[in-house]
Amino acid sequence: MSEITATTEVTTYDDSLLSVRSLDAGYGDLQILEHVDLDVADGEYVTIVGPNGAGKSTVMKSVFGLTTYMGGDIEFDGEAIEGLRPEEIIHHGIGYVPQSDNVFPSLSVEENLEMGAYILDNVPDDAMQAVYDRFPILEERRGQKAGTMSGGQQQMLAMGRALMLDPDLLLLDEPSAGLAPDLVEDMFDRIDRINDDGTAILMVEQNAKQALRRCDRSYVLVQGKNRYEEDGDALLNDPEVRKQFLGG
Amino acid sequence: MEPYARGRRLVRDQPGLVVVAVAALLLVGDLIGKLTGGGLTPARFGGFVWDGLVIGLLIGLAGIGLSLTYSILGFANFAHGDYISWGAFSGWAVAYLLAGIDRYAAGGLLLIGAGDGPAPGDVGVSITNTPLSIVAGLVVAVAFTVGVSLLVDRVVYRPIREADGITLLIASIGVAFALRYLIVFFFYSGRQGVTDISRVPSYDIGGVVINAHELTIVVVGLALMVGVHLLLQRTKLGKAMRAMADNRDLAQVTGIPVEGVIRTTWILGGGLAGAAGYLVVLTQGTIAYDLGWLLLLLIFAAVIMGGIGSVYGAIVGGLVIGLASRLSLIWLTGDLSSFAEPVAFGLMIFVLLFRPEGIFGGVSTA
Amino acid sequence: MMSNTGAEIERDERDAATAAADDADDQLLRVGNLRKEFGGITAVDGASFAVADGSLTGLIGPNGAGKSTTFNCITGIHEPTAGEINFNGEDIAGLAPNAVADRGLVRTFQIARELAEMTVLENLMLAPKRQQGESLYRSVLPTFRNGVIEEETELREAVWESLEFFEIDHLAEDRAGTLSGGQRKLLEMARALMTDPDMLLLDEPFAGVNPTLETKLLDRINQLRDEEGLTFLLVEHDMDIIMEHCDPVIVMHQGRVLAEGPPEEIRNNERVVDAYFGDDI
Amino acid sequence: MSPDGSPTDRLPTDRLDGFRELLERSDAALVLTAMAAFYLLFLSIGAILNYDLAGLISILGQVTFFTAVYALVVLALNLQWGYAGLFNIGIAGFMAVGVYTMAMLTAPPTGSPPGLGLPISVGIVGGMVAAALIGLVTALPALRLRADYLAIVTVAISEIIRLTYNSPAFSTFTLPGGIALGTGGANGIGNFPSNPVRAIYFTDPSSAASGTTPIGTAVFGFFENVLGVFRSAVIVDLTYGLVLAVVVVLVYTLLARVGNSPFGRVLKAIREDEVVAKSLGKDTNRFKIKTFMLGCALMGLAGVLWQGFGTGAVYPQAFRPELTFYIFIAVIIGGAGSNTGSVLGGAVFANLLFLLPQYLPNIIEQTFAIEADPNNFIAAIGPIAAGEIAPLLGYVLNQRLPALRFVFVGVLLVYLMQNRPEGLLGHRTETAAAVDLSEGHTPGTGPSQAADASGAAGGEGGVDDE
């Protein structure tokens, strides 16, 4: 893996919705991310790919204020958000769907969605209905305990909960992991639609072929550093990248 | 044939349950025998039941807070008993002050009559004689204990919020020691009379003597329980608490103000503990620095028997423990009467054998 | 229509059962009419299938079809509500997990369960079965302990080899809890292999694993099967893997076996396409 | 050690570093250094309090005794909790079972309460077996429970045990065969055989006025004639302390071997995730039961050696839950999971938190004599308005020092949990294996590599050194 010696070739953008500059972050004393740069423009669809343990999830968590911040800048919509608490970041208009354990198992589907809008005084009915329209199965199962739903349904619920506040940017950590093929397709389609409705997407995916095909732009992360940043399709066709990260 | 087969299956699958059922039947039979045969007067039986209900209600009241903090913060708070004690001391110091300030020096009153302070009979606090100071004391007990639990949370638990349950549990043992002996530092280490029993009216209901303080406790205790129930059912707070008990990290990510909910949990748990401590003194009439600590194991037994995290479990568990510790005395007489407390513990262990998660375990009712 | 489907399934089951009876010594694992209910939910609803000795059998099906629950029943994590489970000619239904593993049937977990506070090395050293030093007196008494030390030295070598293969040797002394999602999956598989099993049940072992490493692991699985005769039952949602490596493939749906056969046949089975693949194929 | 130069031209800091290195490498050196420090501390206290030589020997005997008994119980708890994660907070109960069984087996049949009059060795083994069996009875149902439920069950059982021994109902009773036995109720049992080490020195160990054995004559003679120490009791006590120290070394060795073995590895796995251990073919129930029973047997032994022979009589009130908490504090100070840490934790608790505070008031009194002695807080702070601080000091020192000791213990515990929850040695993950796992391999850049290696090697080395 160490053959790739190319240093960061990342373009920076001026008008991005989310801009991460030279971010250092980790867990406790352990630094994972080194000088990571990353941009997401308004309404853009960006993915991060890379080997296991590269720090992809750590990037997402860092944006959301869940890691130990060690340096660099994170700006969202022109405002600095590094060091804020997650509930404050939510106020800024970012939603986050973690990689695993992303529903409250003993709460019902409806209650899970209500929790998504906790920071509002009242749960907006139209927001709830919008989620139900997007994921009809959730409306059907509104009273069911989330913990008893199947993997795919839980993934939809988690996404629905993050959409309750109609965020400008949605962070998705491996949304297709563990889904059956029909659901994988379905999931990617839904993400496309969410994106089409104007929500910017930052997504981590191991299902790189699908992800790269659909996204606008992609970053490759290795050992906590940016390696590449390119159009999804271009990356998909780069033989070096294919060999190293996409399994030939 | 059908019931026979069912019975056989029951014996095979749940032999323990059958044994318990048989034992329970025998006890009930024996009880009826004693009641009709005159070995036990109905009045005495009623007295046991009433006694058990009052103490059980208090255990349940105190248990709600323990159960809430247990499930939401993920640790067994061994300092809970000492919150109860501080509730008692802070509340009664103020009740004494208000009841006697027109006649006695403030110092002795604030120490609840310790040292050269006035005697209970002189201050004369009782619900009928000095209702206002009793109510004021209750309010102070709640407020003060809320303050103590928030302060302790800020200083002790918050810096180690992410630590595992055992670390927090042990920190709480430290808090317990410190709080308990601070009472000794400021007050005293003995047991002291507080209320004026000569001014507590009592009523004879079918031979069972019920006094005004016990009635006060039942009324206040039930009111508080209903209040908690409504608070958790009618607001999204209850759901947020359940969400946090499920998965605190996710709650944070979802935008639930985790620290805020934790604070509310302490306010509820601490307030109820303070109220329970204050009311315990109202019924037993005496106060001691370790009164909460002595109750703590019984409260734990109640909470665990009811199922951790369940408010109703705590209440039911408290009543069961209270009744068991009193009703067992029908059989445990003479030398054996010291086994009342072991019986309560034994009952808890027994329940856990059949329902390892507690009576209401796995059912979230808050 | 409904009854028709039911009949077909029954026939499938019968076929499977007859097939199992035909070459019984060829079948390492046989599951018959397995049922598992949780309260009101029936997670597995009369599934029957068999896995041939030395095969790499695929188990696929929509989310919630009951695949993991079937694994849990086979390996004793859950007690089946009803049904037969036969491994290597022995009825293992209702046995404790350790008893099942002891017979050479070992599983991995869909959501990796690393032993967080133990090092990666310790995680692997734990796995081998029937270690002398697992007996209290042997680990303590002087003469016996020499034997224990000897055995540990041997195990150590095997463990390091495995670590190197799975490309996690650089993490050998780190606590397993600090590994990334994918690394945990690798650890999980390495650990299961250390038990020297006859058959491995792999529950979505590649979910979250980088494709390059995935290819390497699959080569290894094939190698173990070919050279050491290990049997694999693999749950996986990645159809490319299933189609390329597994034969036969079993399809579960709503707690039952919907179809069973070579990948080609499955790919073209209409009911499977409806229930599972969606528009993907 | 240092590649350059002979020891003579090393700088003092080098030597200090060398010593620190030694402490990191050898657990025996670490423990012995700590003990030396404690001995020195208490000798200075004795000196401040003007003790004569006998007094100084006596204080050393006490330091040794309490360090050893605490270390013993802490080691046993570490096996259950540190290794297997079995959260047993019924320690006091299991200690009680050990010592009560010993007492009932060995007390003379004619005494009050009557015992069986069996030899001491039978009593000790019996005590351990009984504690192990009660452990089994506790463990069987508790195996199904989650950790914190197990905790409450064990503390409940410990209270049931204590209240049973305390109850008048079993003060004396008759077994079916007509044999009389008794717990003595709240009076406890005081008439069991005297401390076995007395037999080294006295011809009739049970009598206060006994003659001495040849060894006794020689040893006492030496102390009397050469050192001028006429109190034979301090020599007996010190001897007992040393015997206990040997017991600690033996138990340590036993537990270090248990820990550094595949058995210990399974225990660690059970603590982490029992389902995983099961799925790898480990019969976890068997491991848990064995561990629980072994731990309880050792607690029973500690009960015998501490509350039995150590104090000469056994009372139910000695086994309140507080005792259990003390042991827990000690294991946490040392660092759960580390046997050496357990010994250190036991030593720190026994000396700094148990013994030292008992000497403090006298030292304080010697240093500043404060006459004022107000008997309540209001009287103590009242004069502060007038600028008088003496009453408050007098209140603190003369009236409330014992209470403040507990406040201090509590604050210390909180401090430890916040700043060093892993304890003195908990950071040193002792790898559960009988051999050094990375020998001959270079495990990349694991940050904890050095510590791990020394932990594993040190643990073993420490034992062999002793």
Added chain:
Amino acid sequence: AGGGGGSGGRTLSQGVLMPLSGGLGNLGQPIRDAAVLPIDLLEGNTEFTIDSQVEDTQTDPNAGQTAASSLVDSGYPAVTGAASSEVTIQVAENVFIPNSVLACSPASTAPEITDLDDNNLIWRTPPSDALQGQVLAQVASDNIGASTAATLYVNNAYGQALSNSFVSAYGGTVQNQVSFPKGASSYSSQLSQALSDDPGVVIVIGYPESGVQLFRDYYSEYSGETPFLVTDGLQNSELPSDVGNAMTNVQGTAPSAAGPGRDFFTTEYQNEFDSEPGVFTSQAFDATAVCLLANAAAGENSGPAIAEQMQAVANPGGEEVTPSTLADGLAMAAEGTEIQYQGASSPVNFDENGDLRAATYEVFQFNEDGYEATDTIEFSA
């Protein structure tokens, strides 16, 4: 220095071992005060220098042992203590006897102490409970005239022993023996058991700690007419005010604190500590006083030597020494004059076991202000 005359300036060492914290802390503190009172009074009034040290047993056997060792190690040849019988027996056997240190307990009443194999080193100034049981029985039958009784006793060594000794001495029927735990939140059930057969008298053995609770429960649930008889542990003048009832149906028996020097002691105690002397305080004064006298007579700070002199300075024969003439007594004892100490609690007449030869018990009656003695009963062992 040495025996005989002219021993002025010698140091007399006396340790005090009491529970100052823990369960008996409240009981122990006034006893400690009384035990150091003789030393305070003598200071500056005698040629002797008196060195004393107080140690806290924390009401805990382990801590008690360390505390006792600390006294022994500091070189104290004689100790006033300990309070509870459990701790006294234990430190006697493990610390005092092996190290040849004399101990005189002002509060341990357990019969077992009589039979300790103690090389004459263990003494006490209150009478054994073997006697109090008989006194209780006598008062119950004769004064109260009850032919049936029930006992309610605290579940510890003190309660169990005294209940048993009452039961074996009582001529009437004992209907119920009910034990109760210390520090419980309610004693209603135990009361209801004890009162269930309408006994002629209820004997309550306990401490004020639980007594407050027990009598509160009693007066809030019963009419308060059944005669009650309590023991020395409950002889506390604050009990009625703490309970909030005049407790006129309650009498008690206690070793009488009616020695010849009682008034002097009471006055001095009030002066010094600003409160009323409590239970076992006068015995504590006497214990320290006798030890000091014996020490002066022995002429050296040695446990066995002091033990030799205990009976000589206390028992009848010789010049009378009382609490008020203690300084003179010391001088006489040092000169070898034969003296007899007449104490605050009793005349102090030891038998060969170190127990009191004769004991006087008082019967007391509670009232609004505390209690008053109504009768005395002489008993000899």
